[in-house]
Structure formats: C-alpha cells, structure tokens
Amino acid sequence: MIRVRVRKRLFGVDGPFELDVDFCIEDREFLVIFGPSGCGKTTLLRIIAGLEKADSGYIEVDGTIWLDTEKGINLPPQKRRVGFVFQDYALFPNMTVLQNVLYAMRKKDKKRALELLEMADLISLKDRKPSHLSGGQKQRVALIRALAMEPKILLLDEPLSALDPDLRKELQLELKNFQQRAFIPALMVSHDQEETLRLADKVIRINRGKIVASGSPSTLLPQKELIYIDKKESPTELVLILKDRDILMKVKVPKSLFL
Amino acid sequence: MIERLPTEPLILTLKLALWTTILLFVIGIPLSYYIAYTRNKFTLVLEALVALPLVLPPTVLGFYLLLLLSKEGPLGALWYSLFDKQLVFTFEGIVLASIIYSLPMMIHPLSAGFRSVPKNIIEASWTLGKSKLETLFRVILPNMKASILTGLVLSFAHTIGEFGVVLMVGGNIEGETRVVSIAIYDAVEAIDYGTAHIYAGILFLLSFITLAVLFAINRRWGH
Incomplete structure (x- = not known):
C-alpha cells in the first residue's frame, strides 16, 4: 500500500494556490x-x-518511507523505484529500443528485455532508434522501459494524450493489461474523462490543488441537480427540470414511479 | 626561395593546441555542467568571467597572467615550489595561458549543449535508478555530440590563432614558446616575407579546413 500526503505552494495562471492532498493507493489499484x-x-x-x-x-511505499x-x-529519485x-x-x-529497455534494468538481462519487447509487439523494432518510431510505438517502449526496472509503482503523466483516438483506446487496454500483469499499482494523471472511466479502479478528482471528490469512476459522471417539479402539466407524469452543470433539461417521469 | 624552413614552430603550435584542447575539455565538462544546470548569482559571475577573454585585449589578459604566473605570483610561486621551474616563458606556461584564453570557446558550446538536452530524458534516467554521473556519460553527453565537437574544434582553432597572450606570457623562445603566429611576427620584423608567407599560408589553410570540417559534421549531425 502507498500513502501519500503532500503540500506545496504552486503558482497557477490565476494566482498562487496550495496543492494539498492526502490519499492511499491499494496494492494493484489503478488510481486516476x-x-x-x-x-x-x-x-x-x-x-x-x-x-x-x-x-x-x-x-x-510498502512500508518504506520515501x-x-x-x-x-x-529519497532521491534513484532510490525510489518508480x-x-x-x-x-x-x-x-542515442539508444535503440532494446538499449533503452536494457538501460532501465537493474541487472542487465537481455532475455527478459526481449521477452518484454515481444509482449508489447515491439520485437521487430528492437534495433531502431526512437526517432524512427511512431507515437504509439514510442509509448509502448516508454511503458516497457518503465516496467523493466521493476518499479514499486507506475506513474503515468497523461501518457496517451499525444495519440489519435483509435490508438488511444487500443493502448488504454494494453496499459491496464501490463499494469495488472506486473502486480503493481498505477497512478495516472489525466484530464480525459473517457480515458479515466475506462482505466480507473478509483478516481480522485482535484481542482486547484484540492481533492474535490474521490471514489469509484462513476463519481466523474455528470451530477444532476433538481431545479423544479411541475405536477400539473400532465395527469400521469411529473415534469422535472434538471440542471447538469450549465445545461437545463426537461425530463418526464410517470407519477406511478413515486407511488 | 627559402632554404630551410624551421618546422619547430608548427609542431609547437599543434602541440600547444592539442594540450590546450584536451585539458580544456576535461575542465569544461564539469564547469559547463555547473553553469548550465545551476541558476544563482554565482553562476552569473562565473559566466561573465568565462566570457571575459572574448572582449578583453589579449595584452590585458596576458599582463595579468604574467603577474599571476611569474615566480612572485601566487600560481607561479606554487608551481616553482612544486617543480622547481618557472611558469612564464615556458611551454607549460603558455598552455595554461591558452586554457584561460580559449575558455569561452569550450564553455559556451558545451553549456549550450547541456541546455539543449531535454530535461525529461535526464529525469527519466534518474527515475530509472541511474546516478548523476552515469546519466552524464550515458545520456547527456551522447546526446550533445555536436556541441562537444564544436567546443573541441573551436578551442583547437582558437588556440592555433593565438598571439598576444602567448607573446606576453611566453615571449619568443625557440622550441619552447615560439609558435607559428609568433614566428610570423618575428619573420616580418626581420623583413623575411618569404618565411612569413609560408607560415601564414599554413595557418590560413589549417584554420579554414578545421572550420569547414566542423560545419560539415554539424550539418550532418543536425539532420
């Protein structure tokens, strides 16, 4: 299990604010x-x-204080194993795909590196330099390289944001697969709602440095607010006026539901 | 027609340029690393000091170096007590003076190179458990090869073209401090234009070829 409590003063576009969060990540959890x-x-x-x-x-992290x-x-980044x-x-x-993966390993193990590349369907590209890879391929190499060092946790900084939507979906699944097979927790930051819903076991929503909601991914779903009920418009239905953020909508519900 | 042109100044010039370049590179890596990645008032002073030889007349630099390196100067005295030898008017002395004189030629390209390496690949290396030193040799330096080459070539070429500082600190001693640029001055003073022509031509060609090779390689590495 991972415990995180952090405070730091930050300078945003509209003035300073404080990052002030306190949360836990369970073993093997994918937290967004x-x-x-x-x-x-x-x-x-x-x-x-x-x-x-x-x-x-x-x-x-797992009993070790970072x-x-x-x-x-x-602890310096070198000692943290992220x-x-x-x-x-x-x-x-300056390194080929294979060299990138080997560099990350604490004990150089070429067989294991090739296995990892095989798993990510990168084996045919092992001798290419990163500049000759597509965005999706680079993303895969980056993920494999991060896993090759046998980390305690996977930290993902919007890793799929530069990719086109189809590739994104494909890689989302792959990402989750790899995380589960590595038996480690992942912490991903994202501003993409669809991606968050797809990947997260748990979501923490933050705004200006503070946690505003946390829980299952459904906490991200639109929060509707009841504005007005009209009981007289129809004999059999109630007319509800709901507000979802800035949008007002009219919903008809059978009166029988409430009886 | 010249009967016999002394090759000693040529060899001495190349020896001086080579030693200066090698030593400057060794000093330049840590110094540029510090300048590139540290931001405080001290680095500001350091950067200005490093750039000084670009704007100071070689005589000013040479004058201070002469004081510093002479037997009565702090550095010269230390050297004398260690090796029982003078620093001024010796080859070692002009190597030292050249290092100061060509410092910006090495430090500027190297610190620009350090700054050009994306910060995130350096951080990636750290998160992968690699020390700062290992990161320097395996990630940072290999990704700034063009800057390293520029620093080496410019230092070499700049040292070949040096005159005033060498004359001030080294004088004009055959086989010890008489480099080509000084031999040219010497020949012209003696109205031996033939010798001056040959030396000058050689320096001209050497400098031109060095720079042309530098630009060619940089064009290729810069894609």
Whole structure:
C-alpha cells in the first residue's frame, strides 16, 4: 500500500494556490487523478517520483518511507523505484529500443528485455532508434522501459494524450493489461474523462490543488441537480427540470414511479 | 626561395593546441555542467568571467597572467615550489595561458549543449535508478555530440590563432614558446616575407579546413 500526503505552494495562471492532498493507493489499484490542466496533477506525480520537492509531506511505499519532511527524509529519485512514463515518452535518442529497455534494468538481462519487447509487439523494432518510431510505438517502449526496472509503482503523466483516438483506446487496454500483469499499482494523471472511466479502479478528482471528490469512476459522471417539479402539466407524469452543470433539461417521469 | 624552413614552430603550435584542447575539455565538462544546470548569482559571475577573454585585449589578459604566473605570483610561486621551474616563458606556461584564453570557446558550446538536452530524458534516467554521473556519460553527453565537437574544434582553432597572450606570457623562445603566429611576427620584423608567407599560408589553410570540417559534421549531425 502507498500513502501519500503532500503540500506545496504552486503558482497557477490565476494566482498562487496550495496543492494539498492526502490519499492511499491499494496494492494493484489503478488510481486516476483527474482534473483540469494546471491543477497540480503533474507536480504531484513529480513529487512522488522525487523530481520535485514538497513544502511538507509524507510518502510511504510498502512500508518504506520515501518522504517525511518532519524527519528530514527525502529519497532521491534513484532510490525510489518508480516507473515514470512521461507525457512525451522521454526515450533516450542515442539508444535503440532494446538499449533503452536494457538501460532501465537493474541487472542487465537481455532475455527478459526481449521477452518484454515481444509482449508489447515491439520485437521487430528492437534495433531502431526512437526517432524512427511512431507515437504509439514510442509509448509502448516508454511503458516497457518503465516496467523493466521493476518499479514499486507506475506513474503515468497523461501518457496517451499525444495519440489519435483509435490508438488511444487500443493502448488504454494494453496499459491496464501490463499494469495488472506486473502486480503493481498505477497512478495516472489525466484530464480525459473517457480515458479515466475506462482505466480507473478509483478516481480522485482535484481542482486547484484540492481533492474535490474521490471514489469509484462513476463519481466523474455528470451530477444532476433538481431545479423544479411541475405536477400539473400532465395527469400521469411529473415534469422535472434538471440542471447538469450549465445545461437545463426537461425530463418526464410517470407519477406511478413515486407511488 | 627559402632554404630551410624551421618546422619547430608548427609542431609547437599543434602541440600547444592539442594540450590546450584536451585539458580544456576535461575542465569544461564539469564547469559547463555547473553553469548550465545551476541558476544563482554565482553562476552569473562565473559566466561573465568565462566570457571575459572574448572582449578583453589579449595584452590585458596576458599582463595579468604574467603577474599571476611569474615566480612572485601566487600560481607561479606554487608551481616553482612544486617543480622547481618557472611558469612564464615556458611551454607549460603558455598552455595554461591558452586554457584561460580559449575558455569561452569550450564553455559556451558545451553549456549550450547541456541546455539543449531535454530535461525529461535526464529525469527519466534518474527515475530509472541511474546516478548523476552515469546519466552524464550515458545520456547527456551522447546526446550533445555536436556541441562537444564544436567546443573541441573551436578551442583547437582558437588556440592555433593565438598571439598576444602567448607573446606576453611566453615571449619568443625557440622550441619552447615560439609558435607559428609568433614566428610570423618575428619573420616580418626581420623583413623575411618569404618565411612569413609560408607560415601564414599554413595557418590560413589549417584554420579554414578545421572550420569547414566542423560545419560539415554539424550539418550532418543536425539532420
């Protein structure tokens, strides 16, 4: 299990705000942090990876403390074992696909690297440099590379946002498959509702650094608000006026439902 | 027709340029790394200091270096106590002076190179458990080859073309500090235009070819 508690002052487009979150990730859970861009999602991932400092916080992964500002503990990224998949993949341009995967391994194991590439259908591309790969292929390599280091957690920073919709759907499934086979939890940040619904076991919705909702993916679904009930328009039906965000709608419901 | 042209200045020039370039590269990597990735008031001062040889007259630089390297100067005194040898008017002395003089030629391309490497591939390497040193050698440097080459070639060419600083610090001692540029000056003073022509022609061609090769390689690596 992973415990995360982080506070950090951030500077957004409309003034400063505080990132202030506290949550847990269960073993093998796929957690999606959902929120608009600029709400602090990426910063949170970077703090968990050790790439950025928190003002105060506590991060514990399977009993190991990665960050405890009170005790002055702050493990560098090298010691944290996170499989970070960057938004633009961050593959090493000077290495081939296979070399990228081998570089990530703590103990170089070519057989295992080839197996992983086989699983992701990349074996025929193993000697290519990243500049000769398509977006989807780069994404796959980035994922395989992150898994090759046998991380404690997979951190995904909108990994599919640069891909076209069809490819996205295909890779979403693949991503989840790989995460489940690796028996590790994943934390993905996203501002894509459909993607979040498809992948998440649990969703945390944040806005301007604060958690506004958390729970099953359905918490993302539109929240309707009842504005007005007209009982007189029809003898058999109630007419409800609902508001979904800024849209008003009229819904007719049989009166018998309420009897 | 020249009867016998001394090749010593030529060899000395190449030796000087080679030593300067090698040592500058060794100093340049950590120094540029620091300048490129650290942002504080100190790096500002450091950057300005490194760029100084570009704007200062070689005589000003040479004058201060002469004071610094002489037996009474701090560096010269240290050297003297270590090796029982002067720094001024010696080959070692002009190597040291050349390093200072050509510093921006190495530091500028290298720090630009460091800054051109995407931050996220450096961070990716860190998250994959690789130390800063391993990341430097396996990720950062291999992805800035063009900048490294530019730094090497410019330092080499710039040192070949050096005159004032060498003259101030090294004087004009045959086989020790008389590099080609000084030999040309010497020949012209002696109204030996033939010798001056040959040396000047060689330097001209050498510098031109070096730069042409640099641009050709950079064009290829830059896609």
